[in-house]
Amino acid sequence: xxxxxxSFRGGIKPDAHKNESAxxxxxxxxxxxxxxxxxxxxxxxxxxxxxxVGDKVLKGQRIGEPEGGLSTAVHAxxxxxxxxxxxxxxxxxxxxxxxxxxxxxxxxxxxxxxxPFDYHSASRQQxxxxxxxxxxxxxxxxTFPSHIKLGKxxxxxxxxxxxxxxxxxxxxxxxxxxxxxxxxxxxxxILRELIGARELIxxxxxxxxxxxxxxxxxxxxxxxxxxxxxxxxxxxxxxxxQLIRVLTGVEIPYGKLAGEFGIQCFNVGTAHAVYRxxxxxxxxxxxxxxxxxxxxRPGNYEVLIGTPITHLLSLCRPRPDTDRTLMGGPMMGFxxxxxxxxxxxxxxxxxxxxxxxxxxxxxEQPCIRCGECARACPAELQPFELxxxxxxxxxxxxxxxxxxxxxxxxxxxxxxxxxIPLVDYYRFAKxxxxxxxxxxxxxxxxxxxxxxxxxxxxxxxxxKAAKLAAKAAETRAKLADTSAxxxxxxxxxxxxxxxxxxxxxxxxxxxxxxxxxxxxxPKNTEALSPETEAEIAEIEARRKRAQESAxxxxxxxxxxxxxxx
Amino acid sequence: xxxxxxxxxxASIQRVMFTVLLALTPGIAAYVWQIGAGILVNLLIATVTxxxxxxxxxxxxxxxxxxxxGDLSAVVTAWLVALAFPPVxxxxxxxxxxxxxxxxxxxxxGGLGQNPFNPAMAAYCxxxxxxxxxMSQWPAAGGIDFSTQLNLILGGVRELDAITGATAxxxxxxxxxxxGTVGSVMQAGVFGLAGGRGWEWIAGGYLLGxxxxxxxxxxxxxxxxxxxxxxxxxxxxxxxxxxxxxASPLFHLASGxxxxxxxxxxxxxxxxATTPRGKLIFAAGxxxxxxxxxxxxxxxxxxxxxxxxxxxxxxxxxxKTQPSVFGHRGNGK
Numbered sequence: 095x096x097x098x099x100x101s102f103r104g105g106i107k108p109d110a111h112k113n114e115s116a117x118x119x120x121x122x123x124x125x126x127x128x129x130x131x132x133x134x135x136x137x138x139x140x141x142x143x144x145x146x147v148g149d150k151v152l153k154g155q156r157i158g159e160p161e162g163g164l165s166t167a168v169h170a171x172x173x174x175x176x177x178x179x180x181x182x183x184x185x186x187x188x189x190x191x192x193x194x195x196x197x198x199x200x201x202x203x204x205x206x207x208x209x210p211f212d213y214h215s216a217s218r219q220q221x222x223x224x225x226x227x228x229x230x231x232x233x234x235x236x237t238f239p240s241h242i243k244l245g246k247x248x249x250x251x252x253x254x255x256x257x258x259x260x261x262x263x264x265x266x267x268x269x270x271x272x273x274x275x276x277x278x279x280x281x282x283x284i285l286r287e288l289i290g291a292r293e294l295i296x297x298x299x300x301x302x303x304x305x306x307x308x309x310x311x312x313x314x315x316x317x318x319x320x321x322x323x324x325x326x327x328x329x330x331x332x333x334x335x336q337l338i339r340v341l342t343g344v345e346i347p348y349g350k351l352a353g354e355f356g357i358q359c360f361n362v363g364t365a366h367a368v369y370r371x372x373x374x375x376x377x378x379x380x381x382x383x384x385x386x387x388x389x390x391r392p393g394n395y396e397v398l399i400g401t402p403i404t405h406l407l408s409l410c411r412p413r414p415d416t417d418r419t420l421m422g423g424p425m426m427g428f429x430x431x432x433x434x435x436x437x438x439x440x441x442x443x444x445x446x447x448x449x450x451x452x453x454x455x456x457x458e459q460p461c462i463r464c465g466e467c468a469r470a471c472p473a474e475l476q477p478f479e480l481x482x483x484x485x486x487x488x489x490x491x492x493x494x495x496x497x498x499x500x501x502x503x504x505x506x507x508x509x510x511x512x513x514i515p516l517v518d519y520y521r522f523a524k525x526x527x528x529x530x531x532x533x534x535x536x537x538x539x540x541x542x543x544x545x546x547x548x549x550x551x552x553x554x555x556x557x558k559a560a561k562l563a564a565k566a567a568e569t570r571a572k573l574a575d576t577s578a579x580x581x582x583x584x585x586x587x588x589x590x591x592x593x594x595x596x597x598x599x600x601x602x603x604x605x606x607x608x609x610x611x612x613x614x615x616p617k618n619t620e621a622l623s624p625e626t627e628a629e630i631a632e633i634e635a636r637r638k639r640a641q642e643s644a645x646x647x648x649x650x651x652x653x654x655x656x657x658x659x
Numbered sequence: 660x661x662x663x664x665x666x667x668x669x670a671s672i673q674r675v676m677f678t679v680l681l682a683l684t685p686g687i688a689a690y691v692w693q694i695g696a697g698i699l700v701n702l703l704i705a706t707v708t709x710x711x712x713x714x715x716x717x718x719x720x721x722x723x724x725x726x727x728x729g730d731l732s733a734v735v736t737a738w739l740v741a742l743a744f745p746p747v748x749x750x751x752x753x754x755x756x757x758x759x760x761x762x763x764x765x766x767x768x769g770g771l772g773q774n775p776f777n778p779a780m781a782a783y784c785x786x787x788x789x790x791x792x793x794m795s796q797w798p799a800a801g802g803i804d805f806s807t808q809l810n811l812i813l814g815g816v817r818e819l820d821a822i823t824g825a826t827a828x829x830x831x832x833x834x835x836x837x838x839g840t841v842g843s844v845m846q847a848g849v850f851g852l853a854g855g856r857g858w859e860w861i862a863g864g865y866l867l868g869x870x871x872x873x874x875x876x877x878x879x880x881x882x883x884x885x886x887x888x889x890x891x892x893x894x895x896x897x898x899x900x901x902x903x904x905x906a907s908p909l910f911h912l913a914s915g916x917x918x919x920x921x922x923x924x925x926x927x928x929x930x931x932a933t934t935p936r937g938k939l940i941f942a943a944g945x946x947x948x949x950x951x952x953x954x955x956x957x958x959x960x961x962x963x964x965x966x967x968x969x970x971x972x973x974x975x976x977x978x979k980t981q982p983s984v985f986g987h988r989g990n991g992k
Contacts, residue, residue: 102985108666187662262666335986347986424665452665457726459672460772464928465879466670473985476934479977496984504664511670512772518662 100343102336104472105328106505108262108425110301115386116265118393120273123383123409129171129197129400130182130436133158136231136239138627139165145195149176152206154377156227157195166229166239171379171398174199185403185421185435187428188632194436197400213284213372221288221372228371229378229439234332234361235422237440240368243358244288251356253291254341255282255365257298257305258325258332261423264443266382267362269394271298271305275312278362279320281369289358293319296362297337300324329425330503334359336472348499363442383437385410387420387445400436403444407433412446420445424452425504459512467506467516473499477506481516484523489530492523498618500524524618525633531619532634538611549600672771675877676731682871683738683923686864693800693857694746697808701741701753704812708754709737712761720766732771736760739779739923743916743963744786745797747811752793756782776970777930783963795959797826799849800857827855827914828959831906840903845910854913862918869922881938882931883921887912889946897954905954915953920945920962930970937973937980944969 134140141158145151151170158168178196183189211224222241231237234256255278259267271278286294296313298306306324313320325331325340335346337359344355352359360368363381370376379399386392389410397406403419412419418429422443429447467477475496483492500520507516619630690698713733717724727733740757760778768774787794796817798808811817827849834844851859872878890911897905911917916924925931925942932941945965952961 106668108668339985345986345988350986420665422663424663426663427665428663429661429665447665454661455667456671459726459730460770462672462675462732462772462929463933464675465933468933469879474982475984476981478933495981496987499984499986508664508666509668509670511672511675513667513671515662517664521662 098343099323099325100340101326102331102339102472103474104470104505105330105336106470106508107327108329108508110327111263111386112265112268112301114263115384115392115394116268116302118265118269120269120382120394120396123395123397123401123406125172125199125201125203125398126401126405127198128177128402129174129199129398130194130402131157131168131171131197131400132182132184132436132438133168133193133195134184135168135229135399135439136164136166136237139163139239140193141165141168143179143193143195145170145176145179147176147179150174150200151176151197152204154206154208154379156377157197160226164239164242165226166231166241167227167377168195168229169377169379170195170197171400172197172199173202173204183432183435185430185438185441186628186632187431188628188635189431189435190628190632190635194400208375211372211375218288221284224375225368225371228367228376230364230367230371231378231439232361233363233367233381233439233442235440235442237438240360240364243353243360244285245353245358248290249356250289250291250353250358252293252295252342252358253282253286253289254338254357254359255294255296255362256332256334256337256359257296257302257309257362258337259302260299260327260329260332261425261427261443262329263386263445264384264423265386266384266394266442268302268305269384270366270382271302271362272308274366275305275308277369278366279309279312279316280373281365281367282320282360283316284372285360285365285368291358294321295341296320296322297325297331297341298322299327299331301327329505330472330501333472333501333503335501348496378439381437381439381441383441384443386443388413388416388448388451389446397437397441399439402436403430403433406437406444407446410444410446413448415448415450416446417449418447418452420447420452425508426502455515456513458514461510461512461514464511466509466511470505470509472503472505473501475500477516480523481514481519484519487523487526489523489527493527493618497523497527521629525630528619528630529633529637531617535617535619546604549604553597553600672730672732676735678872678875678877679735679923680731680738682868682877683742683865685867685871686742686861686919689861689864690742690746693860694798695803695808696805697812698741698746700809700812701744701746701748702738704750704753705737705741705757706734708757709733709761712758713766716762716766717770720770722770727771730771733761733765736765736778739919740782742919743779743783743924745794747796747798747803747808748793749814750812751814752786752790756786759785772929774929775973777924777927777966780924780963780966784967787958787963795826795829797829800855826959827851827858827910828953831910832953832959835904841906842903845906853909854915859913862913865918865922869918872922872926878922878926879935879938881935882926882942885939885942886921886925886946887917889943890917890950891946893947893950911950911953915960916962917949920949920966924962924966930966930973932973932976932980934977934980934982936982937976940976940980941969941973944972 133143139162142161144159145157151157152173153170155170156167157170160167174197176195177198181191182194184192213221222244225241230240232240257267257271282294296309306322309322313322323341330336331340338352338357339345342357344357346352346355367378380396382394383397384394385406389412391410393410419433420427421430421441461478461481463478471477479495480492480497483495497520502517504517510516710728710733713728714724717727737757740760741753760782764776764778764781765774830847830849831844849855853859854862869883873880891908894908894911898907925945932938948965948968949962952958952964
């Protein structure tokens with residue numbers, strides 16, 4: 095079956111560097127001395143800890159109970175003893191702490207009794223609950239809970255499996271497709287069933303011929319309607335929007351979800367985890383991580399969640415001139431601020447960086463508006479215009495030029511002949527805009543509260559007056575005819591009946607105003623990816639710190655002009 | 660801390676500028692072959708002046724000198740000034756022009772990347788207004804030898820009629836004003852196959868260099884095509900109705916600074932439009948205005964003025980021609 099491929103504009107072709115690790119088959123990483131399992135394994139949600147220090151746990155035993163809609167369960171990655179529950183730094187550029195369970199392995203790696211899940215007879219909701227309870231999240235990096243992404247199970251026509259893996263150096267999905275193609279396809283068909291899709295397309299960059307062959311071979315033995323499609327190797331072909339565009343021709347604009355266009359996209363690793371969870375009842379306790387870069391023994395390892403990066407580095411042995419360690423690919427990954435952080439479900443690659451492999455950028459030069467960035471931008475933005483606006487803190491104009499459509503893929507900075515760290519400028523502008531919107535939201539809320547307080551005080555005053563009047567009338571009536579029968583005592587006080595419609599009117603007006611405000615255009619702080627959420631948290635923390643330090647340092651200097659005056 | 664991306668394409672402003680200089684060499688070679696080696700002296704004077712001026716102003720602005728000198732952008736400006744000017748202008752005129760281009764037009768507006776006007780063209784306009792006669796003394800092909808050229812450049816006595824003639828555009832203009840027809844005027848010796856005799860080879864050299872710039876993706880096709888189409892189509896419009904009074908589009912493309920402008924002047928990214936549609940509008944506007952000045956204005960060659968006029972419009976053009984963004988075109992749903 096031949097069907098037309100589309101293309102997206104822009105994109106770059108950096109050196110793929112896949113050969114370093116692509117031929118290394120997936121090996122089990124040996125058990126570390128201790129596993130640090132973050133309870134925050136899915137986006138925006140932390141699981142509730144259900145174990146305490148000293149507890150013996152088995153592999154796959156639940157240690158975190160999902161709490162809230164976006165949360166998923168967290169499991170012990172191996173059997174052992176809980177030695178600590180507390181805050182530990184997270185693998186994030188900020189190095190912020192998160193609640194973690196520390197498990198000392200007993201070396202037996204003994205599974206809890208797994209209950210196979212009969213997904214053929216289970217209802218849809220039961221299957222989704224099973225995914226949540228098995229801790230299945232997107233393994234492409236976003237760690238979005240899969241049971242949420244599967245949505246309501248209707249209106250989706252096409253399921254796309256993302257095996258593009260367009261970032262240089264990373265080979266974990268490549269290996270997974272080569273070695274476990276059948277499991278991935280089983281997971282994909284389950285996903286297709288759950289989502290009610292008709293079509294199943296597996297997109298793989300054409301620089302992975304063996305993965306394509308393996309997937310095709312696995313697909314050949316199944317029913318029709320599964321297509322394995324090689325897509326041109328052009329970074330960022332693995333970006334969700336770009337892959338959807340290439341495979342279907344549909345463009346998903348900023349702020350919209352693919353589901354609204356009848357398409358849903360899952361990473362191949364996620365499909366694999368879904369299969370393990372639904373066919374074997376196996377929770378997600380490990381993932382494949384590529385260890386590569388300036389190392390003696392690059393490879394692909396099946397790594398338990400919670401394994402410290404330092405432990406992985408002892409496996410691949412970074413060379414002496416290694417100066418940084420990157421998590422993720424070189425285009426969108428980040429340099430780890432510290433190495434004692436654990437592997438999480440979104441960790442796909444650890445790269446040891448040396449100045450030779452990743453030379454420091456040459457000094458920044460002025461932008462000459464050559465337009466190279468615009469030609470490379472897959473979002474078809476004018477990056478240099480955004481740069482000028484961000485630099486000038488002209489955020490309104492930056493938004494007008496669609497700053498928030500930027501996916502921060504880094505193509506613009508990659509091609510820039512002036513070596514301008516363009517993405518940094520966009521991150522700066524975005525975080526400033528978020529901060530302002532938050533401030534504005536806070537101010538709006540304060541104003542609403544204030545207005546309501548005034549309204550409430552006014553109402554209370556009126557009520558009090560009405561009550562007093564009623565009471566006075568009652569007393570007067572009592573005094574007036576102590577002998578007569580109190581005929582009007584049964585009727586309610588006049589004030590209250592007059593008040594009720596008024597109250598209702600005010601309440602209705604308030605509700606209308608609130609609805610209007612809610613219906614106003616969506617804010618940039620909505621529809622954010624999990625990383626962005628984490629980033630915002632980090633930025634806010636940094637901003638607070640900076641403000642505090644500024645306040646303390648500013649106070650003495652503030653006094654000086656006063657004494658002068 | 661350095662953030663992603665951690666890898667970068669081996670590209671630099673220096674490399675871009677060097678490619679432009681390289682692309683100018685076929686034109687310069689043709690220049691030396693047809694007109695004489697005097698142009699090389701001018702190029703040298705311009706280059707030295709540009710580097711000195713750049714270093715001086717950077718020092719005054721307290722900016723790092725070495726990196727800005729090394730980016731070669733000043734050298735490109737210098738070469739364009741030298742190539743746009745008559746090859747026998749006295750040395751001090753080149754020095755003043757390049758200094759104006761670098762110090763006033765480039766750095767007083769904020770330096771590389773900030774100037775709203777094309778430095779070489781602004782310098783050309785200043786000089787043609789200030790020294791109209793010196794700026795219109797163009798030697799004919801094979802007219803004067805190198806030693807005479809050198810003598811003129813170094814400030815020798817200028818026996819105008821003996822050593823310099825008028826350009827093809829100039830001759831055409833004067834001839835037509837004197838009630839000649841295109842046919843009769845173009846019998847004169849200054850005309851060659853398509854443009855000015857000898858000069859058309861230089862134009863060919865620029866064209867060759869321009870194709871090289873296109874092949875290396877240093878420039879996009881929009882600007883040269885827009886300019887040449889704007890110039891040729893306007894010329895064609897007049898020529899079709901009055902072939903006696905107006906020269907052919909081919910003549911306009913091959914003469915004056917058309918080819919230099921198409922590939923090296925309107926393609927200045929800093930002062931030109933940047934969006935694909937904007938580039939077409941900007942360049943076509945330059946072509947149109949350049950033709951109008953050539954045919955009806957007070958100067959035989961109008962490209963420099965046309966470029967400056969269109970430079971003014973760039974912010975508006977860019978603003979009004981922003982391309983649609985991914986996902987905002989309304990696909991299907």
